[in-house]
Each structure stands twice: as C-alpha cells, then as structure tokens.
Amino acid sequence: MSEALAPADEEGVVTALAEAYDAGVPLEISGRGSKRGMLRPVQAARGLSVAGHAGITLYSPQELVIAAKAGTRLDEIEAAVAAHGQHLIAEPPDLSGVLGVRAPQTLGGVVAANLSGPRRIAGGATRDHVLGVRAVNGRGELIRSGGRVLKNVTGLDLCKLLSGSHGTLAVLTEITLKVLPAPERCGTVTLTGIDPTKGVAALSAALGSPYGVSAAAYLPAGAAARVPALAWLGAAVALVRVEDFAPSVAYRTEKLRQELARFGRTELLDDGASRNAWRAVRDALPLRGEEGAIWRVSVRPSAAPAAAAAVVGAFGARWFMDWGGGLIWIAGPPSEAAHDAVVAAARAGGGTWMLLRAPDGLRAAASVIPQEPPALARITSAVKAAFDPKGILNPGRMYPGV
Amino acid sequence: MIAQPAPKQEVLARRDAIVAGLRRLLPESGVIAEPIRLRPYETDGLAAYRQPPLAVALPETTEQVAAVLRFLHEEGVRIIPRGAGTSLSGGALPMADAVVVGLMRLNRILAIDYADRCATVQAGVTNIGITQAVQGTGFFYAPDPSSQLACMIGGNVGMNSGGAHCLRYGVTANNLLGLKIVTVSGEIIDIGGAHLDAAGYDWLGLLTGSEGQLAVVTEVTVRILRGPEGARAMLAAFRANEVAGACVDAIISSGIIPVALEFMDRPAIHACEAFAHAGYPLDAEAMLIIEVEGSPAEQDFLLSRIREICERHDPISLKVSQSAEESAAIWKGRKGAFGAVGRISPDYLCMDGTIPTGRLPEVLRRIGEMSERYGLKVANIFHAGDGNLHPLIMFDANDPDSFARAERFGADVLRLCVEVGGCLTGEHGVGVEKRDLMDAQFTPTDLAQQRRIKDAFDPLWLLNPSKVFPLVETLKQAA
Ligand SMILES: Cc1cc2nc3c(=O)[nH]c(=O)nc-3n(C[C@H](O)[C@H](O)[C@H](O)COP(=O)(O)OP(=O)(O)OC[C@H]3O[C@@H](n4cnc5c(N)ncnc54)[C@H](O)[C@@H]3O)c2cc1C
Numbered sequence: 001m002s003e004a005l006a007p008a009d010e011e012g013v014v015t016a017l018a019e020a021y022d023a024g025v026p027l028e029i030s031g032r033g034s035k036r037g038m039l040r041p042v043q044a045a046r047g048l049s050v051a052g053h054a055g056i057t058l059y060s061p062q063e064l065v066i067a068a069k070a071g072t073r074l075d076e077i078e079a080a081v082a083a084h085g086q087h088l089i090a091e092p093p094d095l096s097g098v099l100g101v102r103a104p105q106t107l108g109g110v111v112a113a114n115l116s117g118p119r120r121i122a123g124g125a126t127r128d129h130v131l132g133v134r135a136v137n138g139r140g141e142l143i144r145s146g147g148r149v150l151k152n153v154t155g156l157d158l159c160k161l162l163s164g165s166h167g168t169l170a171v172l173t174e175i176t177l178k179v180l181p182a183p184e185r186c187g188t189v190t191l192t193g194i195d196p197t198k199g200v201a202a203l204s205a206a207l208g209s210p211y212g213v214s215a216a217a218y219l220p221a222g223a224a225a226r227v228p229a230l231a232w233l234g235a236a237v238a239l240v241r242v243e244d245f246a247p248s249v250a251y252r253t254e255k256l257r258q259e260l261a262r263f264g265r266t267e268l269l270d271d272g273a274s275r276n277a278w279r280a281v282r283d284a285l286p287l288r289g290e291e292g293a294i295w296r297v298s299v300r301p302s303a304a305p306a307a308a309a310a311v312v313g314a315f316g317a318r319w320f321m322d323w324g325g326g327l328i329w330i331a332g333p334p335s336e337a338a339h340d341a342v343v344a345a346a347r348a349g350g351g352t353w354m355l356l357r358a359p360d361g362l363r364a365a366a367s368v369i370p371q372e373p374p375a376l377a378r379i380t381s382a383v384k385a386a387f388d389p390k391g392i393l394n395p396g397r398m399y400p401g402v
Numbered sequence: 403m404i405a406q407p408a409p410k411q412e413v414l415a416r417r418d419a420i421v422a423g424l425r426r427l428l429p430e431s432g433v434i435a436e437p438i439r440l441r442p443y444e445t446d447g448l449a450a451y452r453q454p455p456l457a458v459a460l461p462e463t464t465e466q467v468a469a470v471l472r473f474l475h476e477e478g479v480r481i482i483p484r485g486a487g488t489s490l491s492g493g494a495l496p497m498a499d500a501v502v503v504g505l506m507r508l509n510r511i512l513a514i515d516y517a518d519r520c521a522t523v524q525a526g527v528t529n530i531g532i533t534q535a536v537q538g539t540g541f542f543y544a545p546d547p548s549s550q551l552a553c554m555i556g557g558n559v560g561m562n563s564g565g566a567h568c569l570r571y572g573v574t575a576n577n578l579l580g581l582k583i584v585t586v587s588g589e590i591i592d593i594g595g596a597h598l599d600a601a602g603y604d605w606l607g608l609l610t611g612s613e614g615q616l617a618v619v620t621e622v623t624v625r626i627l628r629g630p631e632g633a634r635a636m637l638a639a640f641r642a643n644e645v646a647g648a649c650v651d652a653i654i655s656s657g658i659i660p661v662a663l664e665f666m667d668r669p670a671i672h673a674c675e676a677f678a679h680a681g682y683p684l685d686a687e688a689m690l691i692i693e694v695e696g697s698p699a700e701q702d703f704l705l706s707r708i709r710e711i712c713e714r715h716d717p718i719s720l721k722v723s724q725s726a727e728e729s730a731a732i733w734k735g736r737k738g739a740f741g742a743v744g745r746i747s748p749d750y751l752c753m754d755g756t757i758p759t760g761r762l763p764e765v766l767r768r769i770g771e772m773s774e775r776y777g778l779k780v781a782n783i784f785h786a787g788d789g790n791l792h793p794l795i796m797f798d799a800n801d802p803d804s805f806a807r808a809e810r811f812g813a814d815v816l817r818l819c820v821e822v823g824g825c826l827t828g829e830h831g832v833g834v835e836k837r838d839l840m841d842a843q844f845t846p847t848d849l850a851q852q853r854r855i856k857d858a859f860d861p862l863w864l865l866n867p868s869k870v871f872p873l874v875e876t877l878k879q880a881a
Contacts, residue, residue, distance in 0.1 A: 062651040063759050063789070085657060114599065125599055127607060128576045143851045144844070149756040150788035151573065151828035153562045153611045154836075154843055155870065156852045160575070160607025169603075181657035204517045210540065210631045212696075245657075248700050300518045300596040326598050351597035369601035375589040380603060382858035387851070398602065 004030075004047030010069075010134065010142065010173045016048055017171065017392075018140025026392045029167035031071055031106030035113055037099050039166060039368045041360045042394050050108055053173060056080055058148065065131060065148050067176040070108030077107055077177075087182035090126040091117030097288040099357055108172045114164030117282035118215035118241070121207065121323045123180075127163035132176035135162055137169070138388025148176050161383075167394045168402065169387040183243035186214075187253040188269035188277060190230070191238040191260055196220070196305040199238040200325035202263040204301060206240040207324050209259055211252040215241040215278060216324040223286035223320040229269065229276035238263075241278060286320045290331035293358040295342045299349030301325035307345040314341035326351075334358045339366045346370075369398060403809070404492075404834050406453070407868050409499035413456070413479055420479055421457050424501070427469045432507070434458040443484070443502050447549075448492040448835055450749075450805060455482060455496035462507045464582060464590055464620040471618060472588025474501055480864050481586070483614040485526065485557030488549045490752050491833025493561060493613050493869060500867075505556045508620055511535050520579055520596050522623045525556025529563075532624060541626045544571035547829075548737065556619045562611030564829040566736075569787035570661040570695075571627070573829065575610040580623035583609065586860045596623060608855070613831050614866035616859040630695035633661065635729040636705055636722040638712040639686035643667060644763040646688035649715040650786045651760065653692070653708055660708070662693040663787035664736055667766060670743075670781035670794070674735035677742030682735055683719045690786065691736055693729070736783070740794070743781055747796030749805075753812050755819030756828035759789045768818055769793055776811040778804070790828035791819065817842050832870045840872050 005027070007013045020027050028044035030036060032051050054071035061084040068077055074092065081087060092110045096102060111133075116125040132146035135158075145158035162170055191202050196218060203216040217239045224230040224237045240260070242252045257266045269277060280286065287294055299307055304325035311317035311330055315338045318331045332338045339355065339362065346353040355368040372380055377399075384391070384402050396402070413420070421435045434440060440454040456479070461467045474481050480500035487494045496502050508524035514536060515521070521543070523532055529550040532543040546565035547553055553563070559581065564573040571577070580594035593609070594600040609616055640646040646665060653660065666674065666682075666689045675682040682689060690712075694704040705722050712720055723729040735742070743750050757765050766782060773780045783792040793815055797808035816826045816836060820843050826836045840849060853871055856863070 060758070060760065062655045064654065065758075114604070116599070120598065124572060124576050127604060128572065137851060141847045141851070144848050147823070147825050147843075149758060149824045149828070151564060151568070151756045151785070151790045152825045153573075153829055153831055154825045154827050155832065155840065155849075156615070156855055157562070157575070157607055157611050158851070158855075160604045160610075161855075163607070164599075164604050180659060181654075184657065201517070204519075207519060208516060208541075208628045210628050212630070245703065247703055248696065251697060251700065298597040298599055298601075300515075300520075302515075302517045323598060349597075350595050352601040354601055372602060373591065375585065376591050376593075376602075376605070379585075379591075379605075379858060383603065383855060386854035386858045 002046055004049050006049050006052050008052045010053060013050060013053065013136045013171055013173055014140055014142055017136050017138065020392050021138060021140045021390060024390050024392065026395045029171050029394050031109040032103040034096055034099065034101045034103040034105040035109050037101070037357055038113065039397050040363050042397050044395065048171065050171060050173065051106060057174065061086055064150065064179055065176055066179055067132070067148060067174060068107050069174050070106060070172045072107045073104045074107055074110055075104060081179050082182065085182055086179045089119065089123040089129050089178065089180050091119040091282055092126055093117045093282045093284065095284060098284045098294055107175055111163050111175050112165065112167050112172060118217060118278055118322055121216060121326065122214045127160050129178040130159040130163050130175060131178055133159050133162055133172055134174040135170035135172045138390060138393045143170065146176065150178055166397050168384065168397050169393065171393065185246040185249040185271050186241060186243040186274045187249040187271065188274040189240045189253050189256045189260060190233060190267045190269060191264045192233045192267065193235040194238050194264050195236070196308055198263055199236065200301055200305055202238050202260055203240065203324045206256055206260060209256065211255050212242060212244065213240050214243045217281045218321040218325060219286060220320060222318060226286045227277055227280040229273045229280065233267070239277060241274060281322055284329050287318060287329055287331045290318055292332055293334040293338065293362065294356045295330040295353055296356050297328040297330060297342060297346045297351060297353045298326060299328065299346060299351030303349030304328055307349040310345040310348065311341055314338065334362050336362065336366065343367070404838060406497060407873060409497060413499040417456055420477060420501070423473050423477065424457060424459050424470065427473060428459060428461060428466055432460045432462065443496060446487040446492060446494040447490040448495065448833065450799065451492050451495050451834060453496050453498060455500050455502045456498065458502040458504055460504045460507050464584065467503065467618055467620050468584045468588040468590050470503060471584050471586055475587050475864060478862065480867055482866055483560065483618045485554035485560065486552045488553045488557065489561065489833055490754065490830045491827065491835040493831050493833035495834050497868070503618060505554065505620070512621065515596065516541065518596055519626055520623055521626050522621060523555055524621055525619050526554050529553050529555060529558055536626050540629050542629050543624055544577050544627055545574050548740065555622045555624070559610050559619050559622055560614050561829065561831040564790065566662045566664060566785070569663055569785065570659060575607060577625050578606055578610060578622065579625055581606060581609060581619050582621035583617040583619050585617050586865050594623065613833065613870050615856055615870055616865065631697045632701065633693055633695045633729065634701045634705060634723050635691055635693040635732040636708065636720065637689065637691055637732045638720050639683040639689045639718045640715060641687055641718060643688045643766045645715050646690055647762040649690065649712055652711045654787065656707065656711060658704060658707060660692045660787065661695050662691065664691040665784035665786035666736065667782040669779065670739060670783050673742040673746050673781050674739050677745055678735040678738045680731055680735035686718050691732055739783055743794045743796065747779065749797050749799040751795045751797070751808050751812050753793045753795065753815050754827050754830040755791050755816050755824055756789045757791055757819050757822050757824035759786065761822040765791065765818060765822060769815055772811055772814055776807045778808055778811055789824065813839055834869050837869055838872055
C-alpha cells in the first residue's frame with residue numbers, strides 16, 4: 001500500500017475522495033486505526049486517515065450537545081464533557097486491550113462502529129445519541145444529516161444509517177452528540193456464586209424493577225478473577241449498577257439487595273469499586289490476554305445462558321455477559337469450527353454475532369457478521385451504490401463484494 | 403396550498419380493473435371503492451388538505467399486505483401507507499390515483515416477554531394499546547404522543563414520534579428492537595429481533611421516521627420498560643419568557659434531567675386555563691410544568707432542588723404537587739392544549755420546529771412579531787428540555803386569505819427555526835406540509851443523497867410519493 005492520505009480538513013477529505021472516485025481507487029478509511037482489526041480485512045490500494053481533522057467545534061452543556069471533528073480523540077471529548085460534569089451516554093468502550101492496539105480511538109471510529117458499553121441497556125446505543133453528521137460519500141460529495149438539536153425527524157435519518165456502517169458508505173468528518181449530566185454517584189449490587197441461568201434471571205428481575213438499573217452483567221468465576229474490583233469475591237458474579245444522586249443510589253441499591261436476596265448472597269460495591277468493575281466490563285478486560293479470536297454475540301437475554309453453554313461445550317470458550325445477558329463476549333480458538341459454533345449459538349438465541357478479532361485468514365473466510373437474506377442483501381447493495389457507486393470506501397469490510 | 407402533481411390519467415382510467423384486482427387479494431370488506439366510503443380516508447390530522455384516493459385496501463395479515471403491494475407495484479399504482487391518519491404534516495394524505503393501504507386491521511399483540519422486556523405487535527395496534535397490554539405488571543411503552551389513544555405503532559415508526567416524556571425515555575427510534583417490513587415489490591423482510599443492535603446497516607434507524615417512503619411496516623418489536631415507583635409534577639410561572647428559559651438552563655446545568663419539562667407561553671396558558679380550569683396563573687408570561695420520578699423521598703429530593711432553582715428566578719407562583727391528583731390537575735391543562743386552542747379558534751396549524759434551547763426567548767419574540775404582521779394569533783407550547791417548539795397558529799378555514807397567511811406564517815416560523823440552528827420538524831414529520839421547505843435545511847447534494855436512498859428501496863417512487871422530498875421535474879417521481 002502506498003502512503004496513506006491524511007487530509008487536514010474536510011475540504012481535503014472531499015478532494016481526496018473526489019480524486020479516488022475519478023480514478024476508481026479503493027481506500028481503507030481510518031481514524032487512528034484502532035479498529036483496523038475488526039470485521040473483514042479491506043482490500044484497498046491506499047489508506048485515508050481523518051486523524052488530522054480533529055478538534056471540538058461546539059460544546060453547549062446546558063443544551064446537552066457537543067460536536068467535534070471525526071479525528072478528535074475520544075478521550076479528549078470525554079475529558080471536555082467531564083469538566084462540565086457530563087458524560088457520553090452510551091459509555092463507549094475502549095477496546096484497545098482486546099484488539100491489541102495502542103492507538104487511541106477517535107470519535108469517528110467509535111461512531112462508525114456504533115460501539116456502546118454497559119449503559120447501552122438503559123441509555124441507548126451510540127447511534128441513539130448521534131444528533132448530526134457531516135460526511136463525504138464515495139462520490140466525493142459533502143453530505144449532512146441531522147443537526148445540533150435533540151429532536152429532529154427532518155428527512156431520512158442518515159445519522160443512524162452512517163453510525164455502524166464502518167466507513168463503507170461515507171467518511172464521517174464531523175459528529176454532533178447528545179450528552180447528559182454524569183451521575184453524582186454509582187453503586188453496584190453483586191450476587192456471588194450464582195450459575196448463569198439464575199444469574200440472568202436475577203439481572204432480568206433487576207432490570208424489570210422500578211429502581212432504574214443502568215447496567216447489568218454476569219461474569220463466570222474465571223472472568224471475575226481477572227477484574228481486580230471483583231476478584232476478591234472469588235466466585236461467579238452477577239452485577240447490577242445504579243447511577244444517580246447519592247441519596248437515590250443508597251436507597252435503590254438497598255431496595256435491589258432486598259429484591260435480589262431470593263437469588264443468593266448480595267454485596268454492595270461502593271462508588272470507586274463500581275467504577276472500576278464497570279470499566280473492566282465495558283472494555284472487555286475479562287478477555288484481555290486471551291489468545292485467538294473474540295466474538296460479540298447479541299441475543300435475547302433469556303437465551304444467553306444456553307448460548308454460552310453451547311460455546312463452552314463446543315470449544316471451551318471463555319466468556320462473560322453484559323446488557324442483562326443480551327451481549328455475550330466470547331473468546332476461543334481462531335478456527336472455522338469455533339466460528340461455526342458461535343454462529344449456531346447466536347442463531348439458536350435468535351440473535352446476531354460479530355467476529356471482533358481474529359487472524360486475517362479467518363476474518364476473510366468467515367461471515368464476520370450474519371449474511372442478510374437475499375431481499376435485504378439486494379437493498380444493502382443498492383444503498384451502498386447510492387453512497388459509493390464505485391465501491392471505493394472500505395470495500396469488503398462488512399460483506400464480501402460490498 | 404402546497405401543490406400536488408397531477409394524477410396519472412392512465413391509472414385513473416384503469417380504476418375498475420385495479421379495484422377488481424384488489425378484491426381478488428383481500429376479503430370482501432377489505433376493499434373500499436365507493437366514493438362516500440372513501441371520505442374518511444381523504445385527509446389526516448392536517449385537515450386543510452383533502453383528496454379522496456382511488457381506493458382503500460385494508461389487509462389483515464402481512465401476507466395480504468405483500469400481495470397488495472406486489473399487485474400495485476406491477477400495475478404502477480401509487481401507494482399511501484396509513485395508520486390512524488393522525489399525522490399533522492399530511493403524511494397520510496392520499497392522491498387521486500393512489501391506493502391507501504390501511505394497516506388498522508393488523509391490530510393484534512403477538513407476544514409479550516417480560517423477562518426480555520419486549521413486545522411484538524402488529525402495526526395497527528394503537529400506541530396506548532401496547533401500554534395497556536403490559537401495565538398490569540407495572541410495565542409501559544415509553545414514547546407517549548398526545549395522540550396516543552388513536553395513533554398506531556406503525557404510524558409512530560413512520561414518523562419517529564415523540565411524546566411529553568421523551569426527554570427521559572427517548573423517541574420511537576430509541577425504543578425499537580425489530581420490524582417486519584414489506585418492500586414495495588411485496589417481499590417480506592425481518593429487521594432486528596428481540597436483541598439489541600442488529601449487525602449490518604442500521605435499517606431500523608433508517609426506516610424509523612422514513613414516513614412510508616421506503617417500505618410498509620407490518621410488525622414492530624418494541625422495548626417495554628418497568629415504570630418508576632411514582633411521579634410527581636410541579637408548576638412554576640414567571641414574568642418573562644427569558645426568565646423561564648434561564649430557569650430551564652439552570653435546572654439542566656444542575657445535573658437534573660426531569661422526565662418532562664414543558665413550557666407554555668401566555669396565550670397558551672390562557673387558552674388551557676379557560677378550557678381545563680387547572681388553576682394556571684393568568685398573570686404569568688410563561689409557565690413550566692416539570693415532572694420527576696422515583697420513590698416519594700426521591701421525588702421530594704428532586705422537587706426541592708428544582709424549587710430552589712425556580713425561586714432564584716423570581717417566580718410569580720410555584721406549586722409543587724403533593725399527590726397524584728394534584729399532579730393530574732397540573733397536567734390537565736397541558737394535555738388538553740390542542741382542544742383548548744381549538745375552542746378559541748376552530749382552525750389552527752400545529753407547527754413543530756426544533757431550536758437550540760438557548761434561543762427560545764429570541765424565537766418567541768420573533769414569532770410574536772410575525773403574529774402581528776400576519777394578523778393571526780399564536781399560542782406556543784414547547785418541550786423545553788429538548789427544544790421542540792409547537793406554535794399553534796390560529797386561522798379561519800372559511801377565509802382562504804386567512805389560511806394562506808397561516809401557511810406563510812408557519813413557513814416563516816420553520817425557516818426561523820433553521821436559521822437559529824434548529825430544524826423543520828422535531829416529531830411530526832415533513833409530509834406534504836414541509837416538503838417545499840426542505841431546501842431551507844438541506845443542500846441539493848444532501849437531498850440528492852436522500853433521494854438515491856429512496857431510489858434504492860422504491861425505484862419507481864410509488865410509496866407515498868410527493869411527500870418529504872421537494873418535487874423535481876426530472877425524476878421518476880414526477881412521472
Ligand atoms: C391531537 C394530536 C396530537 C398529537 N401529538 C403528537 C405528539 O405528542 N408527538 C408526536 O410525535 N406526534 C403527535 N401527533 C402526530 C401523530 O399523531 C403522529 O405522527 C403519529 O405517529 C401518527 O400515527 P398514525 O397511526 O396516525 O399514522 P398516520 O397519520 O396514518 O401516518 C403517519 C405516516 O406514517 C406512514 N405510515 C403509517 N403507517 C405505516 C406503516 N405501517 N408502514 C409504513 N408507513 C406507515 C404514513 O404514510 C404517514 O406518512 C399528534 C397528532 C394529533 C392529531
């Protein structure tokens with residue numbers, strides 16, 4: 001690959017893509033490349049990085065909006081909002097530990113991958129908080145959608161379509177996000193020594209309670225042992241988080257302990273331990289250091305214990321669950337057999353999978369995300385062509401030939 | 403009036419054959435073609451626009467929807483998907499050469515799953531119908547448009563509808579897990595399911611709010627939530643819009659996000675009070691209704707903090723509800739606001755722009771000036787936390803000049819919303835009403851990109867045509 005294009009501004013992105021369009025040259029699109037290992041390897045002649053197009057362009061805390069250029073480091077945005085007592089609602093993870101990269105992630109990359117953390121279950125996904133985008137399509141045209149206000153149904157919602165499109169439809173250049181006040185306090189109720197089926201039932205009971213649970217996870221003993229804030233419990237653990245004003249956290253965690261007592265012994269993690277534990281869950285640290293492949297499987301929560309048991313049975317998977325059981329993180333050998341077992345488990349649970357990390361061979365050969373049924377696949381191709389008629393943006397990243 | 407394109411004469415000429423074709427696909431009562439029985443379908447919530455369709459088809463199953471669409475697609479007939487027809491932007495307005503496909507007979511709740519906190523319902527189930535089906539166990543479906551007794555979940559998906567509580571719970575798009583859709587050529591596709599964040603492109607996000615342009619929705623899987631322990635409202639009245647606006651900023655800056663934060667200006671307060679006798683302060687320029695949730699002690703904690711903030715803004719009156727009955731009384735006027743304005747003026751246009759909340763005082767001042775210039779009264783209701791503004795412009799439908807002025811006034815308000823950094827519509831959709839204003843918000847390139855997506859789903863532009871996108875001569879949609 002020849003040297004990557006690194007436009008310093010939006011105009012530069014427009015020019016670069018217009019030239020690539022004219023010449024029909026496929027490009028690998030990145031921010032700082034922290035997610036290059038996700039999904040399928042891209043076959044491109046050149047790279048284009050928007051890392052040079054960085055900086056916060058608008059922040060209005062009382063209006064709950066922040067806008068930044070796509071190359072802005074996410075930690076810079078997190079720090080800016082934290083300085084005003086606010087936070088990113090979807091709690092995007094930092095997957096550098098499991099992806100084995102050091103590069104800091106950019107706003108554009110997080111939105112392009114629609115990555116969300118534990119709070120997804122209560123506060124919505126990253127895509128739910130994308131209020132506006134500026135982007136350059138595969139014809140080298142600047143397009144805009146949404147804006148800087150919290151409610152907007154004007155025209156087709158390209159903010160959501162581009163979120164999670166992994167740079168295959170357009171190159172995001174600027175993104176406006178909704179933010180919220182960060183909670184004053186957080187607290188976590190734990191249930192230890194509980195099996196996965198009872199664990200998910202307990203998480204469902206907590207999420208079905210009126211106590212405003214903002215995150216719910218289950219870690220088998222081996223996974224819990226890798227999280228310093230949980231290792232002392234010495235057993236499998238179900239975790240339920242509450243975030244709010246201090247008196248509410250005290251009241252609600254107490255109520256939850258009463259509610260969950262029927263499932264087993266409960267403990268309370270204080271604010272500091274909670275934050276550490278949930279950061280570990282967010283960033284998939286229980287799987288850090290695992291060799292081989294990593295999958296994220298999304299199923300209906302009640303189907304999760306069976307899905308986990310299936311992959312343990314098939315290849316001795318290491319795993320843990322977030323999102324009340326709805327998200328299963330799985331590590332195992334990077335083989336087609338293991339991949340097939342994950343696919344079968346996800347299908348049986350009525351859900352989907354993503355091969356998050358694997359050697360190039362497996363990433364190129366396997367369906368890293370589910371193939372769509374033919375009628376939908378035709379729409380996918382047509383929509384791809386509506387943005388990128390020559391297929392120059394991250395070709396093959398999500399599906400072969402798209 | 404916003405111009406609609408001429409009907410396709412060759413379709414009108416084939417009317418009988420088209421109706422006969424529909425009758426072969428649907429039960430006897432499922433096809434309406436007699437002019438008198440078409441009347442209920444000639445308009446929606448934007449009642450100034452009326453046009454009876456060629457016919458109405460009322461399928462009862464997804465398979466019938468697919469058969470009807472496949473047939474109409476083959477025949478080159480335009481299709482108007484319709485739920486309850488409460489759209490305020492003319493989203494369900496028929497065309498003379500179009501068949502309305504009404505989803506109201508798909509009205510069954512298919513599955514409720516409390517452990518996984520979701521419900522699958524057909525598109526014709528009413529919004530309130532979902533909450534009614536689950537509330538016995540303390541659950542609810544969060545988006546609550548004021549039209550929730552009538553409007554249907556398929557229409558809510560079509561418009562990405564919001565409600566008074568969306569500051570806390572989000573709009574329709576934030577509360578969906580899956581859809582069953584029928585493409586214009588009659589293919590049935592499942593999107594998402596009972597799990598979060600389906601892989602692949604975000605079809606759920608793109609289809610929600612697509613106003614019937616891309617596909618017909620026949621089933622919806624929604625998230626259901628457990629309700630809070632309780633909720634309580636307070637009312638705060640101020641001397642000036644600026645002060646009420648500053649108070650809203652101060653509440654949000656304090657880290658409190660109330661579940662509802664509604665703003666009414668002086669004309670709205672007066673209209674609602676005359677109608678509902680809710681005890682609203684008539685000497686106020688602006689009034690806030692603020693609602694919080696939680697246990698009684700949590701409500702006390704939040705309301706006392708909010709009260710302190712309000713007190714720093716020199717309020718004319720403050721009333722903190724002590725009970726569910728008092729909260730209901732505070733809400734009574736606001737919930738009846740449309741009816742109340744309807745009593746002062748039988749005809750009004752309900753506008754729906756969004757503005758950056760900090761610009762509220764300026765926007766209200768300029769709307770006041772427009773009201774004088776156009777000689778039409780206006781009452782403003784505002785979802786203050788999220789910037790969604792609903793000016794109700796009062797006019798006299800028997801006076802064409804009055805209606806013409808009301809439309810121009812409305813267009814000016816929406817252009818103003820865009821000018822200050824907002825948008826044309828926060829929750830009611832573009833429909834016919836705002837179609838020709840889209841250029842104010844979007845560049846030709848932005849719109850061309852959206853049109854190409856429409857092309858990808860509906861190459862012949864048969865689904866709900868001449869809405870959302872400004873008409874252009876060269877495209878197939880004008881054909
Ligand atoms: C008194 C009153 C109060 C209102 N309050 C609110 C409010 O608080 N918040 C709010 O957001 N809106 C509000 N509305 C507007 C309206 O109720 C919403 O837009 C509602 O979602 C429309 O639902 P419906 O079933 O009536 O759909 P319709 O009006 O029948 O259709 C709406 C649009 O969706 C399309 N459509 C309908 N069903 C389908 C389907 N199954 N598949 C594909 N496309 C479909 C139609 O073609 C049309 O474009 C209010 C309206 C009224 C009259």
